[in-house]
Amino acid sequence: MMKKIVITAMAAIVTISAWAQEPKWENLFNGRNLRGWEKLNGTAEYKIEDNAIVGISKMNTPNTFLATKKMYSDFILEFEFKVDDGLNSGVQFRSNSLKDYMNGRVHGYQFEIDPSSRAWTGGIYDEARRGWLYPMNYNPEGQKAFKNGEWNKARIEAIGSTIRTWVNGVPCADLLDNTTMSGFIALQVHSIGKAELEGKTVAWRNIRILTQDLGQFKTPEDNKVKQINAIANTISGREAAEGWKLLWDGKTTNGWRGAKLDNFPEKGWSFENGILKVHKSGGGESTNGGDIVTTRPYKNFILKVDFRITEGANSGIKYFVDTNLNKGEGSAIGCEFQILDDRRHPDAKLGVEGNRTLGSLYDLIPAPKDKPFRGGFFNTAMVVVKGNHVEHWLNGVKIIEYQRNNQMWEALVNYSKYKDWPNFGNAEEGLILLQDHGDEVWFQNIKIKELE
Structure with a gap:
Protein backbone atom coordinates (compact mmCIF):
# COMPACT_ATOMS: atom_id res chain seq x y z
CA MET A 1 0.00 0.00 0.00
CA MET A 2 2.87 2.37 0.93
CA LYS A 3 4.60 1.64 -2.40
CA LYS A 4 1.47 2.56 -4.36
CA ILE A 5 1.15 5.87 -2.50
CA VAL A 6 4.80 6.74 -3.20
CA ILE A 7 4.42 5.96 -6.94
CA THR A 8 1.23 8.03 -7.13
CA ALA A 9 2.94 10.97 -5.41
CA MET A 10 5.90 10.77 -7.80
CA ALA A 11 3.55 10.75 -10.79
CA ALA A 12 1.80 13.83 -9.45
CA ILE A 13 5.16 15.62 -9.02
CA VAL A 14 6.14 14.74 -12.61
CA THR A 15 2.78 16.03 -13.91
CA ILE A 16 3.07 19.31 -11.97
CA SER A 17 6.67 19.70 -13.15
CA ALA A 18 5.62 19.23 -16.78
CA TRP A 19 2.97 21.91 -16.53
CA ALA A 20 5.28 24.26 -14.67
CA GLN A 21 8.11 24.08 -17.19
CA GLU A 22 9.50 27.30 -18.51
CA PRO A 23 9.09 28.18 -22.21
CA ALA A 230 -9.54 36.44 -44.17
CA ILE A 231 -9.87 32.80 -45.25
CA ALA A 232 -11.93 33.19 -48.39
CA ASN A 233 -15.52 31.97 -48.38
CA THR A 234 -15.50 30.42 -44.93
CA ILE A 235 -17.36 30.96 -41.69
CA SER A 236 -15.20 30.80 -38.58
CA GLY A 237 -16.33 29.26 -35.32
CA ARG A 238 -16.85 32.69 -33.81
CA GLU A 239 -18.77 33.90 -36.87
CA ALA A 240 -21.02 30.84 -36.76
CA ALA A 241 -21.74 31.44 -33.09
CA GLU A 242 -22.67 35.04 -33.94
CA GLY A 243 -25.09 33.91 -36.66
CA TRP A 244 -23.10 34.59 -39.84
CA LYS A 245 -23.77 32.52 -42.98
CA LEU A 246 -22.24 32.45 -46.43
CA LEU A 247 -24.37 33.96 -49.19
CA TRP A 248 -22.01 32.45 -51.77
CA ASP A 249 -20.19 29.19 -51.07
CA GLY A 250 -17.26 29.96 -53.40
CA LYS A 251 -17.89 26.89 -55.54
CA THR A 252 -21.41 26.86 -57.01
CA THR A 253 -24.29 29.13 -58.04
CA ASN A 254 -26.44 27.93 -55.16
CA GLY A 255 -28.59 30.71 -53.71
CA TRP A 256 -28.28 33.02 -56.74
CA ARG A 257 -30.11 33.59 -60.01
CA GLY A 258 -30.21 36.18 -62.76
CA ALA A 259 -32.25 39.25 -61.81
CA LYS A 260 -34.43 38.69 -64.89
CA LEU A 261 -33.97 34.92 -65.07
CA ASP A 262 -35.13 31.88 -63.18
CA ASN A 263 -31.61 30.47 -63.12
CA PHE A 264 -28.02 31.70 -63.02
CA PRO A 265 -26.81 33.49 -66.19
CA GLU A 266 -25.13 31.23 -68.73
CA LYS A 267 -22.66 33.97 -69.70
CA GLY A 268 -21.11 37.10 -68.26
CA TRP A 269 -20.23 35.58 -64.87
CA SER A 270 -17.68 32.97 -63.81
CA PHE A 271 -16.07 31.69 -60.64
CA GLU A 272 -12.62 30.20 -60.16
CA ASN A 273 -10.35 29.74 -57.13
CA GLY A 274 -13.03 31.13 -54.83
CA ILE A 275 -13.49 34.38 -56.76
CA LEU A 276 -16.78 35.37 -58.45
CA LYS A 277 -16.19 37.59 -61.49
CA VAL A 278 -18.50 39.69 -63.61
CA HIS A 279 -16.93 39.96 -67.07
CA LYS A 280 -16.00 43.05 -69.02
CA SER A 281 -18.43 43.64 -71.89
CA GLY A 282 -18.22 47.26 -72.97
CA GLY A 283 -19.51 49.11 -69.92
CA GLY A 284 -23.23 48.65 -70.58
CA GLU A 285 -25.69 48.32 -67.72
CA SER A 286 -26.92 44.74 -67.43
CA THR A 287 -26.34 44.04 -71.14
CA ASN A 288 -24.24 40.86 -70.94
CA GLY A 289 -24.89 38.28 -68.22
CA GLY A 290 -27.06 40.74 -66.33
CA ASP A 291 -27.32 41.36 -62.60
CA ILE A 292 -27.51 38.43 -60.20
CA VAL A 293 -29.71 38.34 -57.08
CA THR A 294 -30.23 36.12 -54.06
CA THR A 295 -33.04 33.58 -54.38
CA ARG A 296 -34.69 34.85 -51.19
CA PRO A 297 -35.30 38.31 -49.68
CA TYR A 298 -33.71 39.74 -46.53
CA LYS A 299 -35.16 42.18 -44.01
CA ASN A 300 -32.82 43.20 -41.16
CA PHE A 301 -29.20 42.18 -41.67
CA ILE A 302 -25.49 42.88 -41.80
CA LEU A 303 -24.09 42.12 -45.24
CA LYS A 304 -20.36 41.85 -46.00
CA VAL A 305 -18.90 41.61 -49.50
CA ASP A 306 -15.23 41.70 -50.45
CA PHE A 307 -14.75 43.33 -53.86
CA ARG A 308 -11.87 44.23 -56.13
CA ILE A 309 -12.31 46.58 -59.06
CA THR A 310 -10.28 46.55 -62.25
CA GLU A 311 -9.11 49.81 -63.80
CA GLY A 312 -11.99 52.12 -64.68
CA ALA A 313 -14.63 49.65 -63.48
CA ASN A 314 -18.24 50.26 -62.39
CA SER A 315 -20.51 47.92 -60.44
CA GLY A 316 -22.61 47.90 -57.30
CA ILE A 317 -24.13 46.00 -54.40
CA LYS A 318 -27.89 46.56 -54.17
CA TYR A 319 -30.37 45.74 -51.41
CA PHE A 320 -34.16 46.09 -51.00
CA VAL A 321 -34.28 44.91 -54.63
CA ASP A 322 -37.61 44.08 -56.25
CA THR A 323 -36.97 42.39 -59.60
CA ASN A 324 -40.58 42.97 -60.64
CA LEU A 325 -40.09 46.73 -60.78
CA ASN A 326 -38.00 46.86 -63.94
CA LYS A 327 -38.76 44.22 -66.55
CA GLY A 328 -37.16 46.24 -69.36
CA GLU A 329 -33.58 47.25 -70.14
CA GLY A 330 -31.08 48.22 -67.48
CA SER A 331 -30.40 47.13 -63.95
CA ALA A 332 -32.87 45.88 -61.37
CA ILE A 333 -34.09 48.55 -58.94
CA GLY A 334 -32.87 48.86 -55.37
CA CYS A 335 -30.70 50.91 -53.02
CA GLU A 336 -27.06 50.69 -54.12
CA PHE A 337 -23.68 50.65 -52.44
CA GLN A 338 -21.74 52.06 -55.37
CA ILE A 339 -18.60 50.26 -56.55
CA LEU A 340 -16.54 52.51 -58.82
CA ASP A 341 -13.05 53.51 -59.85
CA ASP A 342 -13.49 57.14 -58.81
CA ARG A 343 -10.32 58.31 -60.54
CA ARG A 344 -11.02 56.82 -63.95
CA HIS A 345 -14.76 56.30 -64.41
CA PRO A 346 -16.75 59.34 -65.59
CA ASP A 347 -19.73 58.51 -63.35
CA ALA A 348 -17.73 59.81 -60.37
CA LYS A 349 -18.16 63.36 -61.68
CA LEU A 350 -21.88 63.01 -62.39
CA GLY A 351 -24.78 63.17 -59.95
CA VAL A 352 -24.78 65.70 -57.11
CA GLU A 353 -21.76 66.45 -54.89
CA GLY A 354 -20.17 63.05 -55.49
CA ASN A 355 -23.19 60.88 -54.79
CA ARG A 356 -22.13 58.44 -57.50
CA THR A 357 -18.66 57.74 -56.10
CA LEU A 358 -17.42 54.58 -54.42
CA GLY A 359 -19.34 53.69 -51.27
CA SER A 360 -22.08 56.25 -51.90
CA LEU A 361 -25.76 55.44 -51.69
CA TYR A 362 -25.90 55.76 -55.45
CA ASP A 363 -27.42 59.02 -56.71
CA LEU A 364 -28.69 59.85 -53.23
CA ILE A 365 -26.01 60.31 -50.52
CA PRO A 366 -22.29 60.86 -51.24
CA ALA A 367 -19.54 58.98 -49.45
CA PRO A 368 -16.68 61.12 -48.04
CA LYS A 369 -13.72 61.80 -50.31
CA ASP A 370 -11.23 60.52 -47.72
CA LYS A 371 -12.79 57.06 -47.46
CA PRO A 372 -10.36 54.17 -46.75
CA PHE A 373 -10.34 52.58 -50.22
CA ARG A 374 -7.36 50.38 -51.19
CA GLY A 375 -6.76 50.44 -54.93
CA GLY A 376 -5.55 47.18 -56.45
CA PHE A 377 -6.66 45.10 -53.47
CA PHE A 378 -9.83 43.49 -52.15
CA ASN A 379 -11.91 45.89 -50.07
CA THR A 380 -14.73 45.00 -47.67
CA ALA A 381 -18.12 46.62 -48.17
CA MET A 382 -20.61 46.27 -45.34
CA VAL A 383 -24.27 47.24 -45.32
CA VAL A 384 -26.18 47.30 -42.03
CA VAL A 385 -30.00 47.38 -42.10
CA LYS A 386 -32.01 47.74 -38.88
CA GLY A 387 -35.56 48.63 -39.82
CA ASN A 388 -35.44 52.07 -41.42
CA HIS A 389 -31.86 52.76 -40.31
CA VAL A 390 -29.15 51.89 -42.86
CA GLU A 391 -25.35 52.19 -42.77
CA HIS A 392 -22.59 51.81 -45.38
CA TRP A 393 -19.14 50.74 -44.15
CA LEU A 394 -15.86 50.42 -46.06
CA ASN A 395 -12.91 48.49 -44.64
CA GLY A 396 -14.18 48.84 -41.09
CA VAL A 397 -15.06 52.55 -41.32
CA LYS A 398 -18.65 53.83 -41.36
CA ILE A 399 -18.98 56.19 -44.34
CA ILE A 400 -22.77 56.72 -44.62
CA GLU A 401 -25.87 56.32 -42.48
CA TYR A 402 -29.43 57.32 -43.21
CA GLN A 403 -33.09 56.85 -42.29
CA ARG A 404 -35.71 55.88 -44.83
CA ASN A 405 -39.51 55.98 -44.79
CA ASN A 406 -39.60 59.65 -43.78
CA GLN A 407 -39.98 63.09 -45.39
CA MET A 408 -36.25 63.67 -45.81
CA TRP A 409 -35.92 60.33 -47.58
CA GLU A 410 -38.79 61.17 -49.91
CA ALA A 411 -37.14 64.51 -50.74
CA LEU A 412 -33.86 62.76 -51.59
CA VAL A 413 -35.60 60.23 -53.82
CA ASN A 414 -37.63 62.91 -55.61
CA TYR A 415 -34.40 64.66 -56.58
CA SER A 416 -32.78 61.47 -57.94
CA LYS A 417 -33.05 59.10 -60.88
CA TYR A 418 -35.38 56.96 -58.75
CA LYS A 419 -38.17 59.54 -58.50
CA ASP A 420 -40.39 57.66 -60.98
CA TRP A 421 -40.24 54.37 -59.06
CA PRO A 422 -43.11 54.23 -56.54
CA ASN A 423 -42.15 53.91 -52.86
CA PHE A 424 -38.47 53.48 -53.78
CA GLY A 425 -36.28 52.17 -50.94
CA ASN A 426 -39.12 51.84 -48.45
CA ALA A 427 -39.79 48.12 -48.80
CA GLU A 428 -39.66 46.11 -45.60
CA GLU A 429 -37.49 43.47 -47.29
CA GLY A 430 -35.87 42.75 -50.63
CA LEU A 431 -33.31 40.76 -52.58
CA ILE A 432 -29.56 41.39 -52.55
CA LEU A 433 -27.94 42.05 -55.91
CA LEU A 434 -24.48 42.13 -57.51
CA GLN A 435 -24.45 44.34 -60.57
CA ASP A 436 -23.27 43.68 -64.10
CA HIS A 437 -22.30 47.11 -65.45
CA GLY A 438 -20.14 45.79 -68.26
CA ASP A 439 -16.85 46.01 -66.33
CA GLU A 440 -14.76 43.31 -64.69
CA VAL A 441 -15.16 43.24 -60.91
CA TRP A 442 -14.24 40.46 -58.49
CA PHE A 443 -16.24 39.34 -55.44
CA GLN A 444 -15.60 36.91 -52.58
CA ASN A 445 -16.43 36.40 -48.89
CA ILE A 446 -20.10 37.23 -49.41
CA LYS A 447 -21.71 36.64 -46.03
CA ILE A 448 -24.71 37.78 -44.06
CA LYS A 449 -25.95 37.94 -40.49
CA GLU A 450 -29.70 38.29 -40.12
CA LEU A 451 -30.91 40.49 -37.28
CA GLU A 452 -34.15 40.31 -35.35
Missing part, protein backbone atom coordinates in the same frame (compact mmCIF):
# COMPACT_ATOMS: atom_id res chain seq x y z
CA LYS A 24 12.15 27.27 -24.29
CA TRP A 25 12.82 30.61 -25.96
CA GLU A 26 15.38 30.93 -28.75
CA ASN A 27 17.17 34.26 -29.09
CA LEU A 28 17.20 35.46 -32.71
CA PHE A 29 19.76 38.19 -32.01
CA ASN A 30 22.85 37.66 -29.86
CA GLY A 31 23.45 41.37 -29.20
CA ARG A 32 26.90 41.31 -30.83
CA ASN A 33 26.60 40.62 -34.57
CA LEU A 34 24.09 39.80 -37.31
CA ARG A 35 24.89 36.11 -37.56
CA GLY A 36 21.80 34.27 -38.81
CA TRP A 37 20.43 37.33 -40.63
CA GLU A 38 20.69 38.60 -44.22
CA LYS A 39 19.73 41.86 -45.93
CA LEU A 40 17.17 41.74 -48.75
CA ASN A 41 15.79 44.06 -51.44
CA GLY A 42 17.06 47.50 -50.37
CA THR A 43 20.30 49.20 -49.33
CA ALA A 44 19.36 50.87 -46.04
CA GLU A 45 21.90 50.29 -43.27
CA TYR A 46 21.59 48.11 -40.17
CA LYS A 47 24.02 48.47 -37.29
CA ILE A 48 24.34 47.17 -33.73
CA GLU A 49 24.18 49.67 -30.91
CA ASP A 50 23.61 49.06 -27.17
CA ASN A 51 22.50 45.44 -27.73
CA ALA A 52 19.94 46.52 -30.35
CA ILE A 53 19.67 46.27 -34.11
CA VAL A 54 19.26 49.77 -35.50
CA GLY A 55 17.89 50.37 -39.00
CA ILE A 56 18.67 53.72 -40.65
CA SER A 57 16.39 55.23 -43.30
CA LYS A 58 17.91 56.10 -46.68
CA MET A 59 16.75 57.91 -49.78
CA ASN A 60 16.54 56.25 -53.21
CA THR A 61 16.15 52.69 -52.04
CA PRO A 62 13.10 50.42 -51.86
CA ASN A 63 12.01 48.82 -48.59
CA THR A 64 14.97 47.09 -46.98
CA PHE A 65 14.63 43.94 -44.89
CA LEU A 66 16.97 42.20 -42.48
CA ALA A 67 15.71 38.60 -42.57
CA THR A 68 16.44 35.46 -40.60
CA LYS A 69 18.06 32.73 -42.64
CA LYS A 70 15.86 30.23 -40.83
CA MET A 71 12.18 29.70 -41.67
CA TYR A 72 9.43 29.45 -39.08
CA SER A 73 5.88 28.14 -39.25
CA ASP A 74 4.04 28.10 -35.90
CA PHE A 75 5.59 30.28 -33.21
CA ILE A 76 5.29 32.94 -30.53
CA LEU A 77 7.59 35.87 -31.27
CA GLU A 78 8.47 38.65 -28.84
CA PHE A 79 10.63 41.74 -29.34
CA GLU A 80 11.03 45.31 -28.20
CA PHE A 81 11.04 48.19 -30.67
CA LYS A 82 11.55 51.93 -30.78
CA VAL A 83 10.99 54.18 -33.78
CA ASP A 84 11.67 57.81 -34.63
CA ASP A 85 8.62 59.94 -35.24
CA GLY A 86 7.76 60.21 -38.93
CA LEU A 87 9.22 56.83 -39.87
CA ASN A 88 7.03 53.85 -40.79
CA SER A 89 8.35 50.34 -40.19
CA GLY A 90 7.35 46.78 -39.40
CA VAL A 91 8.39 43.22 -38.66
CA GLN A 92 7.74 40.57 -41.30
CA PHE A 93 6.76 37.03 -40.35
CA ARG A 94 5.85 33.98 -42.39
CA SER A 95 7.38 35.96 -45.24
CA ASN A 96 9.35 34.90 -48.30
CA SER A 97 11.64 36.18 -51.06
CA LEU A 98 11.20 34.04 -54.18
CA LYS A 99 12.73 34.50 -57.62
CA ASP A 100 9.43 33.73 -59.34
CA TYR A 101 7.48 36.30 -57.26
CA MET A 102 8.18 39.91 -58.23
CA ASN A 103 11.84 39.06 -58.78
CA GLY A 104 12.50 38.21 -55.16
CA ARG A 105 10.55 40.99 -53.48
CA VAL A 106 9.86 40.26 -49.83
CA HIS A 107 6.19 39.47 -49.32
CA GLY A 108 4.05 38.18 -46.48
CA TYR A 109 2.60 39.19 -43.15
CA GLN A 110 3.87 42.31 -41.41
CA PHE A 111 3.41 43.53 -37.84
CA GLU A 112 2.93 47.26 -38.40
CA ILE A 113 5.02 49.89 -36.59
CA ASP A 114 3.25 53.22 -37.08
CA PRO A 115 4.09 56.25 -34.90
CA SER A 116 1.78 58.54 -36.91
CA SER A 117 -1.57 59.88 -35.73
CA ARG A 118 -3.22 57.02 -37.62
CA ALA A 119 -1.98 54.76 -34.79
CA TRP A 120 -2.02 51.39 -36.55
CA THR A 121 0.89 49.84 -34.65
CA GLY A 122 0.12 46.17 -34.06
CA GLY A 123 -2.04 45.88 -37.16
CA ILE A 124 -1.32 43.24 -39.81
CA TYR A 125 -0.35 44.22 -43.35
CA ASP A 126 0.26 41.79 -46.21
CA GLU A 127 3.45 43.20 -47.74
CA ALA A 128 3.61 43.24 -51.57
CA ARG A 129 0.49 41.11 -51.85
CA ARG A 130 -3.01 41.92 -50.50
CA GLY A 131 -2.43 45.03 -48.42
CA TRP A 132 -4.16 45.58 -45.08
CA LEU A 133 -5.64 42.47 -43.49
CA TYR A 134 -6.20 43.92 -40.02
CA PRO A 135 -6.12 47.74 -39.96
CA MET A 136 -6.26 48.99 -36.40
CA ASN A 137 -9.48 50.94 -36.84
CA TYR A 138 -11.03 47.52 -36.09
CA ASN A 139 -9.65 47.79 -32.53
CA PRO A 140 -9.69 51.36 -31.11
CA GLU A 141 -8.51 50.17 -27.70
CA GLY A 142 -5.46 48.55 -29.27
CA GLN A 143 -4.59 51.81 -31.01
CA LYS A 144 -3.81 53.36 -27.61
CA ALA A 145 -1.13 50.80 -26.68
CA PHE A 146 1.88 52.20 -28.58
CA LYS A 147 4.12 54.70 -26.73
CA ASN A 148 5.78 57.17 -29.06
CA GLY A 149 9.47 57.82 -28.42
CA GLU A 150 9.79 54.88 -26.00
CA TRP A 151 10.70 51.22 -26.14
CA ASN A 152 7.58 49.12 -26.77
CA LYS A 153 7.11 45.38 -26.36
CA ALA A 154 5.47 43.34 -29.12
CA ARG A 155 4.12 39.81 -29.16
CA ILE A 156 3.00 37.83 -32.21
CA GLU A 157 1.32 34.44 -31.95
CA ALA A 158 1.09 32.63 -35.29
CA ILE A 159 -0.40 29.20 -34.61
CA GLY A 160 -2.10 27.40 -37.48
CA SER A 161 -4.37 29.86 -39.27
CA THR A 162 -4.74 32.08 -36.20
CA ILE A 163 -2.54 35.18 -36.02
CA ARG A 164 -2.75 37.53 -33.03
CA THR A 165 -0.68 40.52 -31.92
CA TRP A 166 -0.10 42.55 -28.75
CA VAL A 167 1.63 45.86 -28.01
CA ASN A 168 2.76 46.45 -24.42
CA GLY A 169 0.46 43.64 -23.30
CA VAL A 170 -2.61 45.12 -24.98
CA PRO A 171 -4.32 42.86 -27.60
CA CYS A 172 -4.29 44.43 -31.05
CA ALA A 173 -5.02 42.17 -34.03
CA ASP A 174 -6.91 38.87 -34.24
CA LEU A 175 -6.74 37.46 -37.77
CA LEU A 176 -7.65 34.15 -39.40
CA ASP A 177 -5.65 33.53 -42.59
CA ASN A 178 -3.91 30.56 -44.22
CA THR A 179 -2.30 32.10 -47.31
CA THR A 180 1.27 31.47 -46.08
CA MET A 181 2.05 29.02 -43.31
CA SER A 182 5.84 29.30 -43.16
CA GLY A 183 8.53 31.90 -43.79
CA PHE A 184 11.28 34.04 -42.30
CA ILE A 185 11.19 36.84 -39.74
CA ALA A 186 12.44 40.21 -41.07
CA LEU A 187 13.02 43.72 -39.73
CA GLN A 188 11.91 46.46 -42.11
CA VAL A 189 13.41 49.84 -42.88
CA HIS A 190 10.69 51.45 -44.99
CA SER A 191 11.50 53.44 -48.11
CA ILE A 192 11.23 57.22 -47.74
CA GLY A 193 10.23 59.95 -50.18
CA LYS A 194 11.35 63.02 -48.25
CA ALA A 195 14.96 64.06 -47.65
CA GLU A 196 14.15 65.23 -44.11
CA LEU A 197 13.36 61.63 -43.16
CA GLU A 198 16.82 60.36 -44.15
CA GLY A 199 18.84 59.14 -41.20
CA LYS A 200 15.87 58.45 -38.95
CA THR A 201 16.06 55.15 -37.12
CA VAL A 202 14.03 52.19 -35.97
CA ALA A 203 15.51 49.76 -33.44
CA TRP A 204 14.77 46.27 -32.17
CA ARG A 205 16.12 44.35 -29.18
CA ASN A 206 15.40 41.26 -27.04
CA ILE A 207 14.15 39.38 -30.12
CA ARG A 208 13.15 35.86 -29.16
CA ILE A 209 10.98 33.09 -30.58
CA LEU A 210 9.18 30.09 -29.09
CA THR A 211 8.38 27.10 -31.31
CA GLN A 212 7.71 24.35 -28.76
CA ASP A 213 4.72 23.64 -26.53
CA LEU A 214 2.79 26.54 -28.05
CA GLY A 215 -0.55 25.23 -26.84
CA GLN A 216 0.67 25.56 -23.27
CA PHE A 217 2.02 29.10 -23.60
CA LYS A 218 -0.38 30.76 -26.05
CA THR A 219 -2.60 33.54 -24.73
CA PRO A 220 -6.25 32.63 -24.02
CA GLU A 221 -8.72 33.89 -26.62
CA ASP A 222 -10.26 37.30 -25.97
CA ASN A 223 -13.69 37.57 -27.59
CA LYS A 224 -13.74 41.31 -26.90
CA VAL A 225 -11.18 41.82 -29.68
CA LYS A 226 -12.76 41.88 -33.12
CA GLN A 227 -11.68 38.88 -35.19
CA ILE A 228 -11.25 39.20 -38.95
CA ASN A 229 -11.64 36.04 -41.02
